[in-house]
Amino acid sequence: MKVRLSLFLAASSVALAALPAFTARLPRYGGTLTMDIGAAVMSTDPSAAPANSDDADAKEQIDGLIYAHRSADGTFADPGPFRVRSFTPGHEAVLAANEQFEGGRPFLDTIQIEMGRPLQDRLIDLQLGKADLAEIPADQARRAVESGIRISRSRPDELIALVFDSKRAATNDAHVRKAIALTIDRGAIVNFILQKTGEPAGGLLPQWSSGTSFLFSTADDPVQSRQLWSEVAARPTISVGYDSGDSLARAIAERLEVNAQEAGISMKVRALSTDAATHSSIDARVMRLRMPVPIPQAALAHFLDVLNPLAELDVSASALENSPDAQQIYDTEAAIIDSYSVVPIAWIPRVFGLSGRVRNWNTPGPGGGWPLANVWLDNTDVESKKGSS
Amino acid sequence: MPYHPFRRRINLLTGILFLACLSLAPPGLAQSPPAGQNAALQPKWNDAVATLVEKIAGIANASEPVTLKIDNISSLNEIDASTSEQALESELSKRFRLMPQAADATQITITLSEGATAYIWVAQVRSGTSQQTAMVSIAKEPSNAARAERPAMNLRRKLIWSQPQPFLDFDLPDGVPANGPGMIVLESSSVNFYNLVNGQWASVKSIQLKPAMIPPRGARGMIWQSGEEIDMFVPGESCSGVVATLPELVCAPHPSTNPAVNWPLVTANQRQDAQFESDRNFFAGMVSSSGAIQTAIPPFYTAAAKASGDGTSWLVAGVDGKAKLFDSSNKLIATFPGWGDQVATIDTGCDDSWQVATTGTGDSMEPDHIQIYDIRNYAQSQASAQSTNSQSATTPPEAVAMGQPLDFAGPIFAIWPATDMKSARVVSLNLQTGMYEGSIISVSCGE
Numbered sequence: 001m002k003v004r005l006s007l008f009l010a011a012s013s014v015a016l017a018a019l020p021a022f023t024a025r026l027p028r029y030g031g032t033l034t035m036d037i038g039a040a041v042m043s044t045d046p047s048a049a050p051a052n053s054d055d056a057d058a059k060e061q062i063d064g065l066i067y068a069h070r071s072a073d074g075t076f077a078d079p080g081p082f083r084v085r086s087f088t089p090g091h092e093a094v095l096a097a098n099e100q101f102e103g104g105r106p107f108l109d110t111i112q113i114e115m116g117r118p119l120q121d122r123l124i125d126l127q128l129g130k131a132d133l134a135e136i137p138a139d140q141a142r143r144a145v146e147s148g149i150r151i152s153r154s155r156p157d158e159l160i161a162l163v164f165d166s167k168r169a170a171t172n173d174a175h176v177r178k179a180i181a182l183t184i185d186r187g188a189i190v191n192f193i194l195q196k197t198g199e200p201a202g203g204l205l206p207q208w209s210s211g212t213s214f215l216f217s218t219a220d221d222p223v224q225s226r227q228l229w230s231e232v233a234a235r236p237t238i239s240v241g242y243d244s245g246d247s248l249a250r251a252i253a254e255r256l257e258v259n260a261q262e263a264g265i266s267m268k269v270r271a272l273s274t275d276a277a278t279h280s281s282i283d284a285r286v287m288r289l290r291m292p293v294p295i296p297q298a299a300l301a302h303f304l305d306v307l308n309p310l311a312e313l314d315v316s317a318s319a320l321e322n323s324p325d326a327q328q329i330y331d332t333e334a335a336i337i338d339s340y341s342v343v344p345i346a347w348i349p350r351v352f353g354l355s356g357r358v359r360n361w362n363t364p365g366p367g368g369g370w371p372l373a374n375v376w377l378d379n380t381d382v383e384s385k386k387g388s389s
Numbered sequence: 390m391p392y393h394p395f396r397r398r399i400n401l402l403t404g405i406l407f408l409a410c411l412s413l414a415p416p417g418l419a420q421s422p423p424a425g426q427n428a429a430l431q432p433k434w435n436d437a438v439a440t441l442v443e444k445i446a447g448i449a450n451a452s453e454p455v456t457l458k459i460d461n462i463s464s465l466n467e468i469d470a471s472t473s474e475q476a477l478e479s480e481l482s483k484r485f486r487l488m489p490q491a492a493d494a495t496q497i498t499i500t501l502s503e504g505a506t507a508y509i510w511v512a513q514v515r516s517g518t519s520q521q522t523a524m525v526s527i528a529k530e531p532s533n534a535a536r537a538e539r540p541a542m543n544l545r546r547k548l549i550w551s552q553p554q555p556f557l558d559f560d561l562p563d564g565v566p567a568n569g570p571g572m573i574v575l576e577s578s579s580v581n582f583y584n585l586v587n588g589q590w591a592s593v594k595s596i597q598l599k600p601a602m603i604p605p606r607g608a609r610g611m612i613w614q615s616g617e618e619i620d621m622f623v624p625g626e627s628c629s630g631v632v633a634t635l636p637e638l639v640c641a642p643h644p645s646t647n648p649a650v651n652w653p654l655v656t657a658n659q660r661q662d663a664q665f666e667s668d669r670n671f672f673a674g675m676v677s678s679s680g681a682i683q684t685a686i687p688p689f690y691t692a693a694a695k696a697s698g699d700g701t702s703w704l705v706a707g708v709d710g711k712a713k714l715f716d717s718s719n720k721l722i723a724t725f726p727g728w729g730d731q732v733a734t735i736d737t738g739c740d741d742s743w744q745v746a747t748t749g750t751g752d753s754m755e756p757d758h759i760q761i762y763d764i765r766n767y768a769q770s771q772a773s774a775q776s777t778n779s780q781s782a783t784t785p786p787e788a789v790a791m792g793q794p795l796d797f798a799g800p801i802f803a804i805w806p807a808t809d810m811k812s813a814r815v816v817s818l819n820l821q822t823g824m825y826e827g828s829i830i831s832v833s834c835g836e
Contacts, residue, residue: 025729025751025752026671026731027670028708101603104608105668107606207504208503211463211504215513296505325526326507326509326524326525326526327525330522359754360753362754374606376752
C-alpha cells in the first residue's frame with residue numbers, strides 16, 4: 001500500500017503546500033493574473049531570436065499563449081487564447097483574453113507578466129500576494145514551502161548528468177569513467193543540494209516514463225571505485241565543467257569533486273563561460289537535459305541527439321525509430337549507461353509558486369506550455385463579466 | 390547492479406484476493422477459458438503472461454530449480470495485480486520447478502512496472518553471477534466496459550461510461566425501443582449514441598453539432614427527458630427528438646448575438662426554465678411563465694428544487710460560492726457556506742424530507758466527493774405544519790449531513806437529477822486514469 005501511495009503521489013503532477021481555503025469548484029471568469037519570470041523577452045515576434053536559453057524558453061511559453069498552433073518548421077501561427085495588449089521589451093507583457101479563440105475563451109481576462117525578476121524578488125512577490133505565479137528552481141522549492149508559499153511541481157523531467165568528452169584522453173578509458181561514476185553519492189545530492197526536490201537517477205529516462213528505471217543502480221560504491229582507480233596506469237586530474245550561470249550545476253559539480261577526492265581520485269571543477277575555447281580542456285561536464293516529450297523513445301532520441309556531439313556514443317537516435325518496444329528502449333539505455341560515457345545523477349521537476357487564488361493550475365510536463373488558458377482565479381466576480389474585455 | 394526498492398512476496402493474501410476475484414468475476418468471463426489462459430484476465434494480459442513466460446523460458450535453464458518473486462510497482466490495483474501474479478506463477482510452474490527457497494536455484498524476479506504509455510513487466514533472471522533481463526509491454530487503453538455497481542453507505546454509484554475525451558452529460562433514456570440506442574453521450578460538439586452489446590457499449594451513431602458560437606472553456610451541457618420528448622443543450626445549439634425515433638434529432642443553432650438560452654430545471658411538479666448564459670457557465674436566473682427573467686433568485690450554477698403545498702423551494706449554488714436556500718415565496722431563508730457548485734435534489738423515498746446531493750470545494754486538479762444533506766425547516770408551510778408538536782416554527786433552516794460522503798477520484802463537473810429525481814447523473818474526471826466518467830448515483834435507505 002505504501003508503495004502504491006508513493007507511486008500515486010509521484011504520478012500526480014501537483015503537490016501543494018500551504019493549501020488555501022477553496023471556495024469554489026466550477027470555473028469563474030474574469031480577473032488579472034500576475035506572473036513573475038526571471039527571463040527578459042525582447043519581442044513577441046515568433047521569428048525573433050532570443051538572447052539565451054532561459055529567454056528562449058520564456059519566449060516560447062508566451063508565444064504559446066498568443067498563437068494557437070505550431071507548424072512543422074517550429075513557427076507559431078493563428079490567434080491563441082490571449083492577444084498582446086501591451087508589451088515593453090524585457091520588462092512587461094500584458095495579454096488579454098481572446099474572446100474568439102477557437103478553443104474557447106480563457107477564464108482569465110488578463111495576464112500581466114513581469115520580466116527580469118530575480119529569484120528573491122519572485123519569492124517576495126509570491127509571499128506578499130503581488131504575484132500569482134512564478135517559476136522557482138527545484139533546489140529552492142523547500143525553502144519556498146517553509147516561507148509559506150504554495151508550490152506545484154511536475155513529475156521529474158529534467159536529468160542532471162555527468163557527460164564525458166570522448167575526445168579527451170584522460171577519460172578515454174572506460175575504467176576511469178566507471179571509477180568516477182561509482183563515487184557519486186546521489187542520495188546526498190538529492191537530500192542536501194536539491195533539498196529532496198528530485199530523485200536519484202540511474203537511467204536516462206525517469207521511471208514514470210520508461211517503467212524500467214528501477215533496473216539501473218543509483219548506489220555509489222567507493223570501495224570498487226578505489227579498486228578500479230588503482231588499476232589505472234596513468235591517473236590524471238579530471239577536470240569537470242559546469243555552466244557558469246547555473247548555480248545548481250556548480251553545487252553538484254563541487255559535490256562530485258568531494259566524492260571523487262574521498263575515493264582518491266583527483267578532480268577539479270571549473271565554470272564554463274560562453275567562450276567555447278575554455279571548453280577544450282574539460283574532460284566532463286555537468287549537463288541538464290530536459291525531456292521534450294513524455295514518450296520514452298522520443299525523449300531518449302532527443303537526448304542522444306544532444307549528447308552524441310560531445311560523448312560520441314555508440315548508439316544513435318536512429319536506433320529508436322520504427323516504434324521500438326520496451327526491451328529495445330531499455331537495451332539502448334543500458335548500452336549508454338554501461339559505457340559510463342553518460343552518468344545520470346538526478347531527476348528534478350519543474351516547480352512553480354502559486355498564490356492562493358489560482359485554480360486549475362496543472363504544472364506543465366515535458367514539452368508543455370504554461371496552461372494559463374485553463375487557469376481561473378477564485379475571487380473573481382462573475383457579475384462583472386459584462387464589463388470584461 | 391540492479392536494485393529493488395519495492396519488494397513484496399506472493400503471500401496468502403494474494404491467493405485469497407485471487408480467489409475472491411474469481412468468485413466476483415462475471416459468469417460469462419468465468420466460463421471455458423482457452424487452454425493455458427486465465428479466465429480472470431483480459432486477453433491482452435493473458436497474452437502478456439504467455440509472452441513473458443516464453444521469453445523467460447528462452448533465457449533460464451529449465452532443468453534447474455527456480456525461485457520466483459513478483460513485485461508490483463505499477464498502478465495496477467491489488468486484485469488485478471494478484472490475478473496477474475497468479476497467472477504468471479501458474480504458467481511458470483508448467484515450465485520450471487518452482488521452489489520456495491533453494492541455495493543453487495535460478496532466481497526469477499518479475500516486476501510489474503509502468504511507463505508513460507504502457508505497463509512494463511520486467512523479468513530478471515539470475516543464475517550464479519550472470520543476470521539477464523526480459524520484458525514485455527502492455528499498452529494502456531481506455532476501457533468501454535460497463536462497470537459494476539459499488540455500494541458506499543447510503544450513496545450508491547454505478548459507473549456507466551468512461552472515455553478519454555471530455556463530455557458534458559450522458560443519459561440512459563427511458564422508453565427506447567428494443568433496437569434503439571441505450572445511451573446518449575453529449576459532448577460540446579457532438580451527440581453520440583451507443584448500444585450495450587455483450588457488456589460493452591458499442592457506438593451506433595454520432596451527430597456532429599454546429600453550434601453558432603465558440604463554446605467557452607468550462608462549457609456545460611444537459612440532456613433533458615420528459616416523457617417521450619428528449620432535448621439536449623450545449624452552448625450555441627440545442628437538439629430535440631422523441632425516444633421512439635432516436636437517434637434521429639432536430640438540431641438548431643442559437644444566435645451568438647444572444648447567448649442567453651432557457652434550460653429546463655427539474656422540479657417535482659412542473660418544468661421550470663432558467664436562463665443559461667451560454668458564453669459563460671452559469672444561470673442568470675429563473676424564467677417566469679411570461680418569459681421574463683426573475684430577479685428574486687440571484688445568478689447560480691445549479692439549483693435543487695423541493696415542491697410543497699405552497700409551491701417550490703429552491704436551494705441554489707450561487708456564483709459567489711455560497712449555497713442559498715429560498716422558500717416557496719423566493720425569500721432567502723438560509724445560506725450554507727463551504728459547499729461546492731453542484732447541488733441536486735435526490736428523492737430518496739426514505740421519508741418526506743428534502744435530500745440534496747452536493748459536491749465539495751476545490752478545483753479540477755483535485756478529487757471531489759458527493760455528500761447528501763437533509764434540508765430541514767425549509768418552508769414556512771412545513772414549519773407551520775410541524776409547529777403543532779414541536780419547536781420548528783422558531784427553528785431556523787439547517788442542512789444536516791447524512792451518511793458518509795461518496796469519494797470520486799477527481800473533479801465532478803456536473804450533477805443533473807433524473808426527471809423523477811430518484812437518481813442523478815454525474816460527470817467526473819478520474820485523475821488516476823485520465824478518463825472522463827459518467828455515473829448514476831442513488832440513495833438507499835437504512836444501509
